Amino acid sequence: MRPEIPGNTMIRDATPSDPYEVFAAWLKEAEEKELNDHNAMCLASVDANGMPSARMVLLKDWDHEGFVFYTNFESRKGEQLLAHPKAALMFHWKSVRRSVRVEGMVEQVTSEEADAYFASRPKQSQIGAWASDQSRPLTGRFELEKKVAKFAAKYGLGTVPRPPHWSGFRVRPQRIEFWQDGPFRLHDRLVYHSVPGGTEQSWTTERLYP
Structure with missing residues (x-):
């Protein structure tokens, strides 16, 4: 038998009109209880053939x-x-037995947003962004280390500029599902659907069988 689920049960007891209210509360609790990377999320995209890919x-x-x-x-x-x-996103927090699924359209962040975040990164991470031809074939670790050394020498002094190929994406949700573990597999599932149109985003909600 699984033990009772700790923490608040807001999606069982109530249905807040704003899904971000629920997300903020859950993320805060995950930050307090998750051992590593409470902000980790699985990102799923599709290729030209419609084949999904997740990381x-x-x-x-x-x-x-x-x-x-x-x-x-x-x-x-x-x-x-x-x-x-x-894209689709999924947060899974084992420590609090909750998950959040997000589905929506993707857009690029502004250059100003990307510049500000890149400037906040440790210098070694900035250099790594220049050195790594991400997802490209690598002959061996030494090849990567040589490139790291090359850019560390190039940007050893002063500010490291943001690479032109490095930036951010924003997933704008059309669907957000909150899942909370329950005893005997009787989980709680609450889904928010974005309502099209209007100047401000509004949502409809529904509960799903586990």
């Missing part, structure tokens, strides 16, 4: 406009998202 990335910003992460636009995921700007 883990880190959420770097979020608000009522959507969920933001950064990457090399010449990577596999970057090329897929530029060609087919739609």
Whole structure:
């Protein structure tokens, strides 16, 4: 028998009109209880043949406009998202037995947003963004280390500029599902659907069988 689920049960007891209210509360609890990378999320995209591809990335910003992460636009995921700007995200927090699924359209962040975040990164991570031809074939670790050394020498002094191929994506949700583990597999599932039109985003909700 699984133990009772800790923490608040807001999606069982209530249905907030704003899904971001639920997300903020859950993310805060995950930050307190998840051992590593509470902001990790699985990102799924599709290629030209409609074949899905998934990988883990880190959420770097979020608000009522959507969920933001950064990457090399010449990577596999970057090329897929530029060609087919739609994606799914999934947060899974084992420590609190909850998950959040997001589906929506994808857009690029502004240059100002990308510049600000890149400037906040550790210098070694900035250099790594220049050195890594992400998703491209690599003959061996030494090849990567040589490129790191090359750009470390080039940008050893002063500010490291943001590479032109490195920026961020924002996933604008059309559907957000909150899942909370329940005893005897009787989980709680609450889905928010974005209502098209209007100047402000509004949502309809429905509950799903587990």
